[in-house]
Amino acid sequence: MSLHEWMLDGTLGLLVLILAVAVLHVRSLYISIVLFIAFGLLLALIWARLGAPDLALAEAAIGAGLTGTLLLAAYGRVSERRRKAEEPLDWHAGPALLLSLIIAVILMRAVWPLPDLDSALVPAVADQMAQSGVGHPVTAVLLSFRAWDTLLELLVLLLAFMAVRQLLPSLPRQPEAWPLLQAWSRLLAPLSVLIGGYLLWRGSADPGGAFQAGALLAAGAILLRLTGLLPALGWHHFWIRALILGGCMVFLAIGVAGYWLGTGFLGYADGWAGPLILLIEVFATLSIATTLTLLVIGETREVRE
Amino acid sequence: MGMTVITPLLYWLSWIFLLLSAGFFIAGTVGMLRFPDIYSRLHAVTKADTLGLGLLVIGLSLRADDLYSVGIMILIWLLVMGSGATACQLLARYGRESEGDTEADDVAS
Known part of the structure; x- marks a missing residue:
């Protein structure tokens, strides 16, 4: 990969991480939703860069566009008082953190072997393509x-x-x-x-x-x-x-x-x-x-x- | 014979448009971050959308392989211009209707 490709991918990766943190920690619910939409669009770009246009399209249309609209529609129905309310870190945070860690570990185990691309499924699909219609x-x-x-x-x-x-x-x-x-x-x-x-x-x-x-x-x-x-x-x-x-x-x-x-x-x-x-x-x-x-x-x- | 002279010329000409476009995008972004009120910010950001993207389309058209991709880029530009202008109007109206309220939100962002 050439230098400018590294720069582009690095910038995208960094931006998406910054946006992910910002979505969770920004004070206003509205700004959080807007940032989430931007996050989805960047994620779609990353999928496109990874050579997965199907996922890029789905992420842009559903992840960013539709989920964003649903969140905005929900925001319109939330009362003024609850928009301002800040959720303090209480006892919920512990179990939630533990659950996230467990899911992260499971996901890592599932994703880790992907880069070698030796999955038996790829040739199996290619074999049967003629019959798929x-x-x-x-x-x-x-x-x-x-x-x-x-x-x-x-x-x-x-x-x-x-x-x-x-x-x-x-x-x-x-x-x-x-x-x-x-x-x-x-x-x-x-x-x-x-x-x-x-x-x-x-x-x-x-x-x-x-x-x-x-x-x-x-x-x-x-x-x-x-x-x-x-x-x-x-x-x-x-x-x-x-x-x-x-x-x-x-x-x-x-x-x-x-x-x-x-x-x-x-x-x-x-x-x-x-x-x-x-x-x-x-x-x-x-x-x-x-x-x-x-x-x-x-x-x-x-x-x- | 003519093509061999024109192609590198177009290539260098496209750089001028691409750099100008980058200038507009950067200026628009800086304007959106630094301008004091919602209207001048909208002005800055829509300039970046229309002029920046337009110059980018011209620059890329000069290096395009066929007219088909030029046509697609022009259509994209028209679509972005239309939605940019509409969104700008909506935001400006919203800003005028809830003066003060939005100011606080904008500063917080």
Whole structure:
């Protein structure tokens, strides 16, 4: 590696460490959230530098963008008094520290052997790529070899959404949107559809996929909702329910169909893997986008009645 | 024949734009850190976004292999300019609506 590459990587590594410490120790909750978003973006850059564009995309879209938005939305619902309250170091700190240390040790043990890259999994995946129906190894692992994991991820998202719904989060009344922001979101929302669709389509051959595409679509929908260009959305709309449940349902249906046809649960019949994976990804993207949108903007009171 | 003369010329020309762009980015950052109030800070940081990034795009376009990457860079520049201008307006409005309150926050940061 040349000197300027060392400088760039060193600066990125140092900055991300400084930001991590700052996120935890800065006094204002708001500044902490803003720094967390910056931390996520830098982390995405680091993933890109490490040659992992899939992770970079996911980190930028979900880690920085979406989590940041969720945190800001939560911040808007926290009362003024609790924003100022400083958590003093009390007896919680001891067990928390111990738990973090244990997790750190476990993670270190898992990550340490990675640099030699002699994992038996890499050639195993390369061997089976022809049968996977897609051209990108990460997509093949996520939706063909380990489709079970991805199905469970979708179920976890659905459960999280159900749990949030039970908490009946009350939203502060939205202020009137400024015309400038409205005009800009009119321009940005179609772009998010375009780029989201591109990421979804590209996912079969290159980095990209349902979660990244879903996060981008959600960003467009959230912008439109916040500027009042989209009507209030809620669970009581049939198509919202259909979109949210559609991801898991299509995935499960295809899994069961495989079982029925003799290729096993979540096994794809010969020659059908490509189209089936695309079908699953399209419905998963729509489901993820709708769920994430509702998680951020919530359901307003009027809608629930 | 012409290409052999033009390519190194473009390469050196691109350095001028890249250095100018770095200057704008540094000046914008210093301005954001040192300027006294929210409006002049916004002024500084949006100048860095638009002019700094614009000069960077020109500099990199001069060394680009094809028009395709030039087009992508110009689109990125337009997108960043649009979101920068909108975010600037929003922050300035927020600053005006909660005068005093934001000042304290900014100093703390």
